[in-house]
Amino acid sequence: MTQVETAETPETAETGQGGTGGPDTGGTGTGSGAWREAVRRAVRAGSRSGPWKRGLIPAALALLLALFMLLHAQIPNRALHLGSLVDTVLPWVGLFVPVLLVAALWRRSATASVALLLPVAVWLHLFGGLLGDRSHPGGDLTVASHNVGAGNPDPAGAARDLAASGADVLALQELTSQAKGTYERELAKAYPYHTVRGTVGLWSRLPLSDTRPVDIKMDYGPLGETKPTEVTMTYNRAFRTTVTTDHGPLAVYVVHLGSVRVNPRAGFWTTHRDRGVQALGEALASEKNERVVLLGDMNGTMDDRAFDAITSRMRSAQDVAGDGFGFTWPARFPLVRIDQILVSGVTPRSAWSLPSTGSDHLPVAASINW
Numbered sequence: 001m002t003q004v005e006t007a008e009t010p011e012t013a014e015t016g017q018g019g020t021g022g023p024d025t026g027g028t029g030t031g032s033g034a035w036r037e038a039v040r041r042a043v044r045a046g047s048r049s050g051p052w053k054r055g056l057i058p059a060a061l062a063l064l065l066a067l068f069m070l071l072h073a074q075i076p077n078r079a080l081h082l083g084s085l086v087d088t089v090l091p092w093v094g095l096f097v098p099v100l101l102v103a104a105l106w107r108r109s110a111t112a113s114v115a116l117l118l119p120v121a122v123w124l125h126l127f128g129g130l131l132g133d134r135s136h137p138g139g140d141l142t143v144a145s146h147n148v149g150a151g152n153p154d155p156a157g158a159a160r161d162l163a164a165s166g167a168d169v170l171a172l173q174e175l176t177s178q179a180k181g182t183y184e185r186e187l188a189k190a191y192p193y194h195t196v197r198g199t200v201g202l203w204s205r206l207p208l209s210d211t212r213p214v215d216i217k218m219d220y221g222p223l224g225e226t227k228p229t230e231v232t233m234t235y236n237r238a239f240r241t242t243v244t245t246d247h248g249p250l251a252v253y254v255v256h257l258g259s260v261r262v263n264p265r266a267g268f269w270t271t272h273r274d275r276g277v278q279a280l281g282e283a284l285a286s287e288k289n290e291r292v293v294l295l296g297d298m299n300g301t302m303d304d305r306a307f308d309a310i311t312s313r314m315r316s317a318q319d320v321a322g323d324g325f326g327f328t329w330p331a332r333f334p335l336v337r338i339d340q341i342l343v344s345g346v347t348p349r350s351a352w353s354l355p356s357t358g359s360d361h362l363p364v365a366a367s368i369n370w
Contacts, residue, residue, distance in 0.1 A: 055109020058100050062112060065096050066119040069126060077305065080267020087304045088268075088336060091325065094123040133323040135350035139367030140247060145171040145295035145341055147256065148183070149359030155179040158357035159186030165354055167365055169243055170203045171295035173256035174359075198236030200254045200296070204243055211241040214283050216276035218258055238276070238296075240283065247370045250346070251289035255280060255296030273299050274306050281309025284344075291345035293368070297361065298340045310342065317341040317348035317366035326353055328362040341366045 072090055077083030097119055104112035144167035148158055159182065162170055170191065172183060180196060183203075187194065191203035195211045202208065216238045237256040242249050257280075258272025284292065294314060300307060302316045318326040318337065327334030334353075339361055341351060346368045354363035 051108055051110040053111070055104050055107035055112035058103040058107065058109060058112035059115040062097075062100050062115040062119055065093070065100070066122045069093055069119060069122045073305070081270050081306075082267060084270060084300075084304045084306050085262070085268035088301050090303060091127050092335070094119070094127070097123070127325075130319065130322070130325055135321050135323055135352070137349070138369060139349040140369040141169065141245060141250070142167045142365060142367050143169045143171075143252075143293055143295060143341060144354070144363055144365040145173070145254075145297075145339060146354075146357065146363035147173040147297040147339060147359060147361040148175065148179070148357065149361065150174050150176050150179075151360075152179070152358045154358050155182045156186050158359065159183050161355070161357050162363060163187055163190040165363070165365060168205045169252065169293075169295075171252070171254040172201045172203070173199065173237075173254070173297045175199050175201055195239070195241060197239040197254075200237055200239065200256050202239075202241060202252065202254050202295075207244040209242045209244065211239060214238040214240050214253065214255070214280065216255065216257065216279045218272060218276065238280065240287075242289070248291070249289055251287055251292045253280070253283070253292070253294040253296070255294060255298065257297065257299045260299050270300070270306060277307055277309055281313070284310065284313050289345075291370070292343070293346065294340070294342040296340060297338060299338050301336055301338065302340065302342075314342040314344045315348075317343055317351040317368070318364070320351070321348040321366065322351040326351065326364070328353060328364060330360050331356045331362050332360075334362060339364045343368060346370060 069090065072086050073083075075083045075086050097116060100112065100116055100119075104116060142165075144162065144165055146158075146162060148155065152158055162172075163186065170187070175183065175196065176199070180201075183201070184194065184196075187203045191205055193206065193208045194201060194203040195208055196202075197211070197213050213236045218237055238254065240251060240253050243252050244250075255276075257276040258270075260273055261269040263269065280294075284294075292314065294310070298307070302311050302319070318341065325337060327337050328339040329336055341348075341364055343366075347370075349367045349369055351364070351366040354365055356362060
């Protein structure tokens with residue numbers, strides 16, 4: 001059989017192979033393509049972020065949120081009273097945590113998820129103690145306070161509801177001249193003793209004595225105009241009296257501090273309120289009775305640094321013996337607790353909010369003992 005030999009062409013002789021270009025060539029051979037694919041995969045792997053590299057912005061925001069809550073007392077209060085405003089709304093700052101959690105889950109970021117533990121821990125440190133029920137049974141005396149609202153459409157119904165609360169001592173604020181008679185008439189049966197000074201009053205099952213006004217430096221007009229002499233007493237919004245109990249005399253202060261406003265020009269405007277706080281603090285400092293209860297619409301939370309002159313001497317019944325935050329305003333959807341029961345020399349056993357009476361505030365009550 002004749003053997004056919006294949007003659008080498010110039011091309012095959014040059015490459016030394018009879019096929020396509022091999023590894024030694026710069027062409028598009030199989031080995032060269034595999035090498036380029038490996039490089040591309042390596043670049044993609046290096047540029048792809050893992051769960052610990054994603055979500056750095058939500059993680060940073062979580063850390064800033066924690067620092068904001070932890071250092072909120074360092075926010076200056078001189079400019080626009082921003083410090084007081086932050087103190088007032090601080091519990092609600094925690095709502096940013098679930099927002100950042102959604103961002104962390106959307107980014108599938110382990111870093112952001114772990115970072116969120118810090119603001120959660122700070123919030124629980126500040127407010128976790130208010131989440132549970134701190135009340136105890138018993139109590140020698142039940143006190144209540146309510147801003148009945150100047151525009152309350154049913155003062156008679158409000159009076160009946162308050163009388164049914166079982167309070168031994170009941171303080172009312174924002175009494176108008178038109179509604180005053182209604183409250184006196186409806187509460188007379190349950191409370192044989194009462195006193196009214198200006199727009200605030202106290203009804204009691206126990207005898208009252210030594211009642212005198214407390215000047216909380218209120219201006220007459222909303223813009224700070226000087227209060228005319230002829231309306232000094234009719235515009236009174238605070239007084240002090242003594243309740244005679246089986247355990248001894250109890251000094252009771254009934255107060256309605258000045259309103260606050262938030263606007264772009266003045267910021268958190270608290271001038272009237274803060275002036276009243278200082279005057280009230282001076283009155284408490286000179287109080288001779290060791291057992292004191294303060295009832296009223298303070299137009300602020302006791303976390304606000306502006307109340308240091310009062311909170312340095314008294315403690316909140318809600319904080320000691322309440323259940324939850326006990327927000328009281330606005331009544332339809334309470335956001336802050338500005339209606340307060342503060343005590344000194346007596347022990348709160350329980351504190352709670354009463355149902356709405358048609359006012360824009362919720363009534364508050366507390367049981368205390370000696």
